[in-house]
Amino acid sequence: MVKINGELLDVAGKTVTEYLSLTDYNTKRIAVERNGDIILKSEYDTAILCEGDIVEVVSFVGGG
Amino acid sequence: MIPQKEEWLAALEKRHGKVLQNKISNTTVAICGLGGLGSNIAVSLARAGIGKLILIDYDKVDITNLHRQQYKACQLGEDKTNALRNNLLEIAPYIGIETHTTRLAEDNITTLLKDADFICEAFDVAESKAMLVNEVLEKMPEKYLIAASGMAGFDDANLIKTRKITSKFYLCGDGKSDVNDGIGLVSSRVMLCAAHQAHIVLQILNST
Numbered sequence: 001m002v003k004i005n006g007e008l009l010d011v012a013g014k015t016v017t018e019y020l021s022l023t024d025y026n027t028k029r030i031a032v033e034r035n036g037d038i039i040l041k042s043e044y045d046t047a048i049l050c051e052g053d054i055v056e057v058v059s060f061v062g063g064g
Numbered sequence: 065m066i067p068q069k070e071e072w073l074a075a076l077e078k079r080h081g082k083v084l085q086n087k088i089s090n091t092t093v094a095i096c097g098l099g100g101l102g103s104n105i106a107v108s109l110a111r112a113g114i115g116k117l118i119l120i121d122y123d124k125v126d127i128t129n130l131h132r133q134q135y136k137a138c139q140l141g142e143d144k145t146n147a148l149r150n151n152l153l154e155i156a157p158y159i160g161i162e163t164h165t166t167r168l169a170e171d172n173i174t175t176l177l178k179d180a181d182f183i184c185e186a187f188d189v190a191e192s193k194a195m196l197v198n199e200v201l202e203k204m205p206e207k208y209l210i211a212a213s214g215m216a217g218f219d220d221a222n223l224i225k226t227r228k229i230t231s232k233f234y235l236c237g238d239g240k241s242d243v244n245d246g247i248g249l250v251s252s253r254v255m256l257c258a259a260h261q262a263h264i265v266l267q268i269l270n271s272t
Contacts, residue, residue: 029191033230062216063249064099064212
């Protein structure tokens with residue numbers, strides 16, 4: 001299981017891109033952090049989510 | 065009568081203590097976007113006697129800005145960078161201010177932000193916020209990054225929070241109130257979020 005934004009999800013083995021495709025996130029409006037480090041945008045296609053990973057998808061909305 | 069620098073600094077040291085004030089006075093904060101968030105962050109940090117602010121915005125003061133941004137009606141049409149610099153120096157005449165009247169983008173981020181200890185993301189467009197955050201986290205991971213997401217509308221003030229995402233990346237806001245949902249930006253709530261951003265800078269300085 002992978003903990004994403006506090007929720008345990010059965011997505012270990014998927015790439016970040018594969019996980020994101022299951023969600024409503026707009027990839028132009030997010031930053032993805034795993035176990036304390038940023039996952040680079042250029043690595044979304046290759047970075048594989050692992051069992052026990054703690055992931056935070058920071059999604060930005062407009063206004064400032 | 066404008067106080068001498070020594071008097072001004074002594075008053076700050078009396079409030080913050082000499083040790084903390086010394087840290088504040090030696091800190092550089094870049095503020096990316098000088099709208100409702102950025103102009104209010106700047107005022108808070110200027111009042112605290114921050115060493116130097118790097119102010120970045122390409123835009124000019126517009127009448128629609130006056131309800132929530134730290135500009136005056138007589139400044140309409142001026143570059144936000146210059147207008148804010150003048151307003152800040154009236155408040156805190158001895159802080160350092162560097163301005164860049166330009167659009168921050170992938171190709172100038174590292175140059176313009178290289179001297180900053182803290183970077184405050186204060187844009188209004190979600191894609192710009194995400195771009196800056198990803199760029200800074202990738203290319204300048206040594207810097208503190210304080211971003212904001214979700215402060216539009218009239219929802220509860222208490223939903224605005226500061227969250228620590230990684231060791232040097234903090235996110236302020238309620239995470240969901242999107243100005244594009246037609247709820248507008250309300251001065252008090254935007255200022256709350258800006259205050260969270262300015263406050264975490266001072267809190268980090270106080271605790272490190």
